[in-house]
Structure formats: C-alpha cells, structure tokens
Amino acid sequence: MNEQWIVYLCEKVYQCDCATVPWLPAGGSSSSSRRCGGISRDRVVGSVVVVERREGEPLNLKQLWHAALGELQLGLTKANYDTWFKDTAIVSEEDDVYCVGVPNAFAREWLENKYRQQVRDALRHLVGRTVDVRFVTLMAASVRSDRPVAAAGSASGGSTAVSSMAPAQDRREATAAALLNARYTFSTFVVGSNNRLAHAAALSVAERPGHSYNPLFIYGGSGLGKTHLMHAIGHAVISRHPKKRVAYATSEKFTNEFINSIRGQKSEEFRERYRRIDVLLIDDIQFLTGKEGTQEEFFHTFNAIHEEGKQIVLSSDRPPKAIERLEDRLRSRFEWGLIADISTPDLETRIAILRAKAEAQSVAVPPPVIDFLAQRIVSNIRELEGALTRIVAFATLSAVPVTTQLAQEMLQNILYNPRQKTLSPDRIVETVARYYGVPSEQLRGKARDKQVVLPRQIAMYLMREETEAPLMRIGEALGGRDHSTVLHGCEKIEREMAENDDFRRDVGALRELLYSD
Numbered sequence: 001m002n003e004q005w006i007v008y009l010c011e012k013v014y015q016c017d018c019a020t021v022p023w024l025p026a027g028g029s030s031s032s033s034r035r036c037g038g039i040s041r042d043r044v045v046g047s048v049v050v051v052e053r054r055e056g057e058p059l060n061l062k063q064l065w066h067a068a069l070g071e072l073q074l075g076l077t078k079a080n081y082d083t084w085f086k087d088t089a090i091v092s093e094e095d096d097v098y099c100v101g102v103p104n105a106f107a108r109e110w111l112e113n114k115y116r117q118q119v120r121d122a123l124r125h126l127v128g129r130t131v132d133v134r135f136v137t138l139m140a141a142s143v144r145s146d147r148p149v150a151a152a153g154s155a156s157g158g159s160t161a162v163s164s165m166a167p168a169q170d171r172r173e174a175t176a177a178a179l180l181n182a183r184y185t186f187s188t189f190v191v192g193s194n195n196r197l198a199h200a201a202a203l204s205v206a207e208r209p210g211h212s213y214n215p216l217f218i219y220g221g222s223g224l225g226k227t228h229l230m231h232a233i234g235h236a237v238i239s240r241h242p243k244k245r246v247a248y249a250t251s252e253k254f255t256n257e258f259i260n261s262i263r264g265q266k267s268e269e270f271r272e273r274y275r276r277i278d279v280l281l282i283d284d285i286q287f288l289t290g291k292e293g294t295q296e297e298f299f300h301t302f303n304a305i306h307e308e309g310k311q312i313v314l315s316s317d318r319p320p321k322a323i324e325r326l327e328d329r330l331r332s333r334f335e336w337g338l339i340a341d342i343s344t345p346d347l348e349t350r351i352a353i354l355r356a357k358a359e360a361q362s363v364a365v366p367p368p369v370i371d372f373l374a375q376r377i378v379s380n381i382r383e384l385e386g387a388l389t390r391i392v393a394f395a396t397l398s399a400v401p402v403t404t405q406l407a408q409e410m411l412q413n414i415l416y417n418p419r420q421k422t423l424s425p426d427r428i429v430e431t432v433a434r435y436y437g438v439p440s441e442q443l444r445g446k447a448r449d450k451q452v453v454l455p456r457q458i459a460m461y462l463m464r465e466e467t468e469a470p471l472m473r474i475g476e477a478l479g480g481r482d483h484s485t486v487l488h489g490c491e492k493i494e495r496e497m498a499e500n501d502d503f504r505r506d507v508g509a510l511r512e513l514l515y516s517d
Contacts, residue, residue, distance in 0.1 A: 195349075372407055
C-alpha cells in the first residue's frame with residue numbers, strides 16, 4: 001500500500017503537482033483533507049502555506065498552527081489577519097489547552113475577546129477533540145515547534161516556555177541611544193475608538209519593521225498620543241529585534257543637527273548616523289516646512305532608508321496634503337504607506353485614560369472625580385493627565401481626600417467650563433428626548449410611563465446643573481410641574497448616578513452632547 005499524506009489547505013485556490021489532486025476548486029473548504037502521494041512537506045505554493053503529514057502521523061505544533069491559520073485566514077480580511085495573526089505561534093500544549101503566543105499584551109487581550117472561539121474551533125477540527133486556548137505574550141515565551149501534537153485518543157505532554165526578550169542591559173543601552181521615554185510603551189497606551197487604527201498600525205510596524213506600512217504617518221492634534229506611539233514602537237522593536245538600530249528625533253532636532261554638521265564640516269558623519277538606522281522615528285515632521293536645505297537632506301535620508309527596506313515612522317499635527325510649503329516629492333513619499341489619524345478621545349476613552357493614570361500612580365480616585373475631569377477636559381490627553389496629577393499631589397501633601405469639590409477648586413483656571421456656552425431649557429429637553437428616542441412633547445406632557453419619566457428627570461437634573469434656571473422655571477419648561485417635583489427628580493438622578501456607573505456615564509455623555517454643536 002502506498003504511503004499517504006493529509007494536506008491541510010490554507011487558501012481558496014491551490015495548485016498541486018500530484019496527479020491525484022491537480023487542482024482544488026476556488027471556494028473549496030479550507031478544512032478539507034486530501035490524499036497526495038508526491039508533495040514535499042511544509043511547501044509554499046505561491047503565497048499559500050501547505051502543511052502535510054503522513055496519515056496517522058501526529059502534527060507538530062508548527063504544522064498544527066499553520067493549518068489553523070489557513071482556516072482562520074479564510075474568514076478574515078487581509079488587514080485583520082496581518083494585524084492580529086502574523087507572528088503568532090503555538091508555544092505549548094498541555095491537557096488539550098493550547099497556549100498561543102502573540103507579540104504584545106494588547107494583541108493578547110484583543111484575540112482573547114474577539115477571536116478565541118474561532119481559534120478554538122479551528123484547532124478542535126484539526127485535532128479531532130475538544131480543546132481550549134490561552135493567549136500569552138511572545139516576549140515571555142518561545143515556540144517548541146518540533147514537538148508532536150497527539151491525535152485524538154493519544155497522550156500528550158507539556159513544553160516549557162523560555163524568554164525571547166533581549167537581555168535587560170542591552171535593552172537599556174539601546175533605549176538610551178535611541179532617546180526613548182521609558183514611560184511611553186504599548187502597555188501604557190490606552191486604546192479607544194479615536195486611536196485604534198494608529199495603534200494597530202504601530203503594533204504591526206513594531207513587529208515587522210520595514211515590511212508593512214512604510215512609511216507609517218500618524219497625525220493628530222497636540223497631546224493626543226502621537227509621541228507616545230512613536231516611543232512605543234521604538235521600545236517594542238528594541239525588545240523584539242535587539243540587533244536593529246532605532247533612532248527617535250523631533251524634526252527640530254534633525255534640523256539643528258543638520259545645521260551644526262554643516263557648520264562643523266561633519267555632513268558625512270551626520271548622514272552616516274541617520275542613514276544606517278533600521279527604524280527612524282521623526283516627530284512633528286510639519287516643522288520642516290520652509291526649510292529648503294533640511295527638506296533636501298531629509299529627502300535623501302528618506303530615500304536611503306526606504307530603499308534598504310528599513311522602517312520610517314513620521315508624526316505631524318496634520319495629514320501630508322495639508323502641510324504647507326512642503327516639497328511635493330516629500331509629500332508624495334509620506335503618502336506611500338499608511339496614513340493614520342488620532343482624533344480627540346471620546347468620554348469613555350478619557351475615563352479609561354484617567355483610570356490608568358490613577359492606577360499607575362497607585363492612588364484611589366473616586367469615580368465621580370474621574371468623571372468630572374473627563375467631562376471637563378475634552379481635547380488634550382496631556383492636560384487631562386496633568387490635571388489628575390496636580391489634584392492627587394495636592395491631596396497627598398495636604399492630607400485631604402480627593403473629591404470633586406477639590407478638583408473644581410484646584411483646576412478652576414484650566415477646566416473647560418460648559419456654562420461659557422449658553423444653554424436653554426428647550427435645548428436640553430430636545431437633546432434628552434433625542435438621546436432616549438422619545439418625542440419631546442412627551443417630556444413636557446403628563447405621561448407617567450417609565451420610559452418617559454426617567455428622561456424627564458434627567459432633563460430636570462441637567463437644567464439645574466447646566467443653566468441658571470430656578471426650579472420653578474425648570475418645572476415650567478417640563479409641562480408646568482411644581483418646584484418640589486423638580487427637586488425630587490433631581491435628587492433621584494443624583495442617587496442613581498452615585499450607585500450606577502453605567503447610568504452616570506449616560507448622563508455624562510448627554511452633557512457632552514449639549515455642548516457638541
């Protein structure tokens with residue numbers, strides 16, 4: 001009897017040089033098994049990974065993961081696959097629990113929440129029994145890819161994870177040479193809807209510098225996290241690729257060094273220093289505008305690095321097309337790769353940032369204080385974190401509790417004051433009604449249904465907090481209710497906000513809507 005092979009197929013169209021399976025049709029099942037008598041192992045057909053084994057022979061971890069990736073790839077966009085599954089591997093298996101190594105903590109959390117079931121199903125199909133999956137960071141593990149995976153009904157053993165990080169001393173020296181801020185890492189970066197694309201692209205660049213998104217151009221307003229991401233890329237590259245040379249500089253620093261090199265007749269030394277870099281991170285590139293000599297030098301530096309397949313990451317306060325007095329040849333090169341923006345964080349992200357900052361400082365900050373700051377400081381993360389630091393420092397030195405009243409007193413000169421914009425009771429009624437999907441006439445009417453009463457009481461509370469209207473005026477705006485009814489409604493909302501975090505955030509979101517136009 002001829003030896004037989006099982007071929008695990010990883011994309012929709014495959015070519016085989018075996019007479020028994022010359023072609024598999026497009027759209028065929030990725031999990032199909034086919035017998036083949038003449039294909040070499042682990043062969044790549046075009047961009048297709050083919051994992052093969054003799055029938056009855058156990059897959060090792062590397063082969064198993066290649067096969068699982070084939071199934072997963074069919075259900076994902078290329079961008080999602082490249083972002084979340086490139087550079088992943090099974091690092092161990094014990095008692096049918098597979099540990100999948102991923103590049104960083106954020107990828108681990110994302111895969112755990114979004115793709116765990118899909119990964120589990122793919123592995124279960126391949127090994128023929130129920131399995132479980134855990135995701136771990138590859139910084140703390142390496143792959144034992146040659147260990148066989150037991151088939152259904154067979155015994156299995158564990159494997160040992162070992163460190164693959166660069167030695168600590170080497171990392172410290174490389175970090176110092178690259179001029180990176182130790183606080184700006186991926187683990188301290190809070191991801192929200194405003195920065196998700198930029199963060200995912202930064203992760204991808206850090207994992208495979210020079211292979212994807214080159215250059216990566218990140219833009220957004222001041223204090224939104226561009227510099228943080230650039231430093232995080234540098235740290236991650238040094239940890240995962242210790243032999244790569246990383247350099248971070250602002251465009252001002254690049255300009256000053258270029259000018260000094262001309263004055264000191266050290267132009268070649270300057271060029272050598274920047275053009276031998278593997279990952280070049282230039283912050284605030286918009287400040288090259290109007291500097292013709294510096295733009296000329298950076299043009300040649302860009303070309304030299306890019307042509308060598310090395311990575312370039314740039315940041316700016318605006319996209320390339322909006323940078324005035326920038327040479328067209330530079331502008332076009334900045335647009336070669338991926339352009340990702342970071343916008344103003346929403347309320348949820350600002351709350352998450354403040355919580356992370358408080359945790360990093362090992363201080364307990366009451367939720368009402370967090371919410372107060374998040375609602376009042378809306379456009380700048382640096383200012384948001386600075387406000388919290390100032391409040392905590394004062395409370396610690398003065399031995400007083402951190403309260404909303406303290407926050408108001410400490411930050412009255414810098415806090416965004418919503419009352420600077422005049423709000424009418426009618427605007428509040430209309431906004432609340434639209435938010436809860438009820439007609440504004442019902443809020444002003446006599447209806448006592450729960451779906452109407454609660455929004456009406458929220459409108460009362462917001463009128464009292466955000467306008468100068470007396471209780472009687474508030475009652476008139478809501479159908480002629482007396483002041484005791486208004487007071488009762490406001491007190492009920494205050495109690496609910498104190499007890500229910502989700503409800504408190506809803507009210508905060510409504511407050512933001514009032515001032516969004």
